[in-house]
Structure formats: C-alpha cells, structure tokens
Amino acid sequence: xxxxxxxxxxxxxxxxxxxxxxxxxxxxxxxxxxxxxxxxxxxxxxxxxxxxxxxxxxxxxxxxxxxxxxxxxxxxxxxxxxxxxxxxxxxxxxxxxxxxxxxxxxxxxxxxxxxxxxxxxxxxxxxxxxxxxxxxxxxxxxxxxxxxxxxxxxxxxxxxxxxxxxxxxxxxxxxxxxxxxxxxxxxxxxxxxxxxxxxxxxxxxxxxxxxxxxxxxxxxxxxxxxxxxxxxxxxxxxxxxxxxxxxxxxxxxxxxxxxxxxxxxxxxxxxxxxxxxxxxxxxxxxxxxxxxxxxxxxxxxxxxxxxxxxxxxxxxxxxxxxxxxxxxxxxxxxxxxxxxxxxxxxxxxxxxxxxxxxxx
Numbered sequence: 001x002x003x004x005x006x007x008x009x010x011x012x013x014x015x016x017x018x019x020x021x022x023x024x025x026x027x028x029x030x031x032x033x034x035x036x037x038x039x040x041x042x043x044x045x046x047x048x049x050x051x052x053x054x055x056x057x058x059x060x061x062x063x064x065x066x067x068x069x070x071x072x073x074x075x076x077x078x079x080x081x082x083x084x085x086x087x088x089x090x091x092x093x094x095x096x097x098x099x100x101x102x103x104x105x106x107x108x109x110x111x112x113x114x115x116x117x118x119x120x121x122x123x124x125x126x127x128x129x130x131x132x133x134x135x136x137x138x139x140x141x142x143x144x145x146x147x148x149x150x151x152x153x154x155x156x157x158x159x160x161x162x163x164x165x166x167x168x169x170x171x172x173x174x175x176x177x178x179x180x181x182x183x184x185x186x187x188x189x190x191x192x193x194x195x196x197x198x199x200x201x202x203x204x205x206x207x208x209x210x211x212x213x214x215x216x217x218x219x220x221x222x223x224x225x226x227x228x229x230x231x232x233x234x235x236x237x238x239x240x241x242x243x244x245x246x247x248x249x250x251x252x253x254x255x256x257x258x259x260x261x262x263x264x265x266x267x268x269x270x271x272x273x274x275x276x277x278x279x280x281x282x283x284x285x286x287x288x289x290x291x292x293x294x295x296x297x298x299x300x301x302x303x304x305x306x307x308x309x310x311x312x313x314x315x316x317x318x319x320x321x322x323x324x325x326x327x328x329x330x331x332x333x334x335x336x337x338x339x340x341x342x343x344x345x346x347x348x349x350x351x352x353x354x355x356x357x358x359x360x
Contacts, residue, residue, distance in 0.1 A: 027335040028320040032215040038253040058248025072228035078242040079220035080209035088113035090237035097143035101325035128155035145175035156289015181209040182292035
C-alpha cells in the first residue's frame, strides 16, 4: 500500500535553490506566467486584527459574479486541496474510482476517508485519452464515486462534460467529482466547465482553484461548486474560518482585472503551439496533453532522463520528474508553459541535451 505522506512538491527544490541565491527557471509548477494587476496589498487590506468572514463571502462573491453562479452553490475554500479532502470525508465515500496516472492527493484523500481505491488506467498507446463511456460505466459498477480532473494532471486528458452528465444521469446514486483547476487554460472554456451545470444534477460536484490561472499559490483560493443542498451538507463537515482576510480582499480585486483572462489565454495558446512545434523536431522526445498550460513528455534519447534533469538543473532550469506517477515510470517529465523568453531557454536547453542545439 502506498504511503499516505506527501511527496515533495514539484517546486520545493527550486524554492530551496532560490533561497540560496541561485537563479532558477521553474517549469515544474503549472501556474500562470503572468500576474493579475491587483496592485499592492497593505497591512490594512489584510485586516490581521479582525476575523475574516466565517464563510469566505469575498471568495463566494468572486465566483458568483465571475462565473455567473448562484451564490448558494459556492463553498469557498482554503485552496482546492481543502475541497479534495473534505468531499470524500463528508460524503462518506467507501469505494472511489480514479484515473491513473493522476494527481496523487485524490487517492490520498480517499484513503484518509477510509475508501478503497480502484483505477481506470490511461494508456500511452491511446495517448492517455479517456476510455469510452461504456468502459467507464463498467468501472463505475464497483464504485461509489468517480473523482477526476478536467484536464487531468499530468496527462492533459480531457473529461468532456457531456460524458460526466450522461454518467451522472445514468448512475444517480453515485458521486461525480471533477477538479477544474486547469479549466481556464483550455480553449473550450467556459463551455467545457461543469460549474454552471451543477444545478441540474445533485450528484455532480466541481472543485475549482484560483491558484493556477491567477498565479496565487500562497493565498490558497478556491471553491466547491455544487447544488445548494450539497453545499449545505458539506458545511456540516467543513471547518470554519479557513479563508483568510487577505484571500478575500484579493478575490474581490480579481473581479476588476478586466482583460487579464484574455491576455493570459492568448499567451498560453500561442506559446504552447510554438513550443510543441519546436519540440516535435527532436527525435525521441514525445509530447502528450497540451490542452492546458503544461505538457507531459517522454524522453527516449541516448542519455538517460536522470542525465537530462541534472543537465537542466545545472543551468538553472527545473521540470517535474513524473516517474513517481503510476504508469509514467519510464522517462516521463512535465513542464509548464511560461513567457516566450523563458520558453526559449527551455527549448535551447533541451536541444542542447539532444545534440540539436540550433536557432529556431
């Protein structure tokens, strides 16, 4: 059985090197390369001498206005990770179905809640695509809940909302929990989001994060979006005061950042196309995903992946070694899309490692 303790976060080693005064380009964490124009937070803005709202109402207001949601359908969180652990516990899930490979904390949250875990294995031969609806339905026969991300991290697999809604209608006694942490980076957003559809089916629950798209990992901002009856049930299990005043203040400022979403999406769409085209020229490097702001890659050149990673680190570049994901043990790594000049450095470094370093 796997340990319940966390692996070191992808950006931890890069953070240590920064603390030592070394310049680091960190492609290992999938957050926006742009920062929203929220201005500076003062001591008064953070209101440390006063309690925040007990229910995170500033975050609720952001979700209600930004995504045109019923406020009663929004449960503010201290980052999406709070919801990932809250839901299996509150719903008393005992048999949890997951995609594999996927984000480890879905499995850990299920085990902490006492659930047995089963998997739908995404296959390299199928480019890690989701299997057909009947295969999903067969797997669901032995599960109480299906927990997956759209798109999936680290494979970039898409989870079409029509598939989730069809299965949720077919199995009303089962839960369908979808993590949409990266959904705003996809070209199909908002049409591919389930946030606006949860009123139709009580057994569909969305977890959303502001961490990735708005580059705010230190503030821990997110929400569960579900039918109001489910939100009320989750509140019976959720700890109070988990959303701090600084997070509430920033959430309200994000509502004023007109144009940021469009600018960021245009940058990501343009750069991921350019990066994919450049890396497609390197024989022995295979890319997967690319629907959000990251790629999964498999390295099959003459040098080992360990040698590649060490070479990149030696020149101040970090990517995410994915060999601790089940099914990705053979030379897989993940990297985020960053600013053009930063992406150029990564491209040049990989070409150098492949013996193909040249102007592009």
